[in-house]
Amino acid sequence: MAVEDTQPLISHLIELRKRLLYCIISVFVIFMALIYFANDIYHLVASPLISQMPAGASMIATDVASPFFTPIKLTIIVSIFLSVPVILYQVWAFVAPALYRHERRLVMPLLFSSTLLFYVGVAFAYFIVFPLAFGFFAKTAPQGVTIATDITNYLDFVMTLFMAFGVAFEVPVAIVLICWTGITTPEDLKKKRPYILVGAFVVGMLLTPPDVFSQTLLAIPMYCLFEVGVFFSRYYVGKGRRAQEEEQHTDS
Numbered sequence: 001m002a003v004e005d006t007q008p009l010i011s012h013l014i015e016l017r018k019r020l021l022y023c024i025i026s027v028f029v030i031f032m033a034l035i036y037f038a039n040d041i042y043h044l045v046a047s048p049l050i051s052q053m054p055a056g057a058s059m060i061a062t063d064v065a066s067p068f069f070t071p072i073k074l075t076i077i078v079s080i081f082l083s084v085p086v087i088l089y090q091v092w093a094f095v096a097p098a099l100y101r102h103e104r105r106l107v108m109p110l111l112f113s114s115t116l117l118f119y120v121g122v123a124f125a126y127f128i129v130f131p132l133a134f135g136f137f138a139k140t141a142p143q144g145v146t147i148a149t150d151i152t153n154y155l156d157f158v159m160t161l162f163m164a165f166g167v168a169f170e171v172p173v174a175i176v177l178i179c180w181t182g183i184t185t186p187e188d189l190k191k192k193r194p195y196i197l198v199g200a201f202v203v204g205m206l207l208t209p210p211d212v213f214s215q216t217l218l219a220i221p222m223y224c225l226f227e228v229g230v231f232f233s234r235y236y237v238g239k240g241r242r243a244q245e246e247e248q249h250t251d252s
Contacts, residue, residue: 019090026083034078059151062150121169168203172232196223200220203222
């Protein structure tokens with residue numbers, strides 16, 4: 001391989017390393033700012049369950065080191081969560097030079113809206129789903145069974161739901177994107193509504209813990225977001241493909 005051919009690759013690797021370093025620094029700075037409040041952060045995340053537990057019941061730690069490491073693990077996750085705007089900006093800065101003009105005009109709104117929708121999905125899970133789900137579980141516990149959830153198992157459970165709802169709330173962005181590229185149209189999607197509804201419950205079954213309550217609470221908002229995506233996608237149908245063809249024609 002000629003030296004001239006390796007120069008672009010090396011420059012891209014250097015740029016990638018710089019962007020990754022910025023992301024790591026962002027996460028580290030936020031983590032150092034939050035580490036002192038690690039136990040408070042865990043209590044905040046656990047409060048939807050604690051508020052639904054019967055009088056005298058409490059969470060437990062079945063592992064010797066989990067009271068220390070579990071809040072630290074949560075703080076790391078929260079640091080990454082809060083760093084998402086910085087991380088997405090670094091991704092944008094890295095890929096922007098390789099994009100067409102019309103793609104650059106769309107990517108920034110997509111990054112902003114996808115970040116916002118992910119945060120909205122997490123907030124929906126925390127403020128609406130958790131109180132309903134934990135209240136339901138607490139009321140349906142068999143008589144004589146004491147609720148004492150392990151703190152590590154609880155963290156894994158809520159992180160699964162956070163990710164599930166955060167990803168599920170990206171449905172409008174995904175629909176706008178596929179209509180923008182011309183892969184499909186809002187009219188075609190409208191014809192597939194029954195299949196989308198069934199698919200939403202299947203996705204809810206795969207992404208949430210194995211209980212019908214959580215699956216339903218994810219599937220219904222996902223289908224509603226599908227309708228929102230179909231509504232807004234009609235303004236973007238095929239624009240990406242047409243703009244690319246126009247730019248290629250102009251460049252040639």
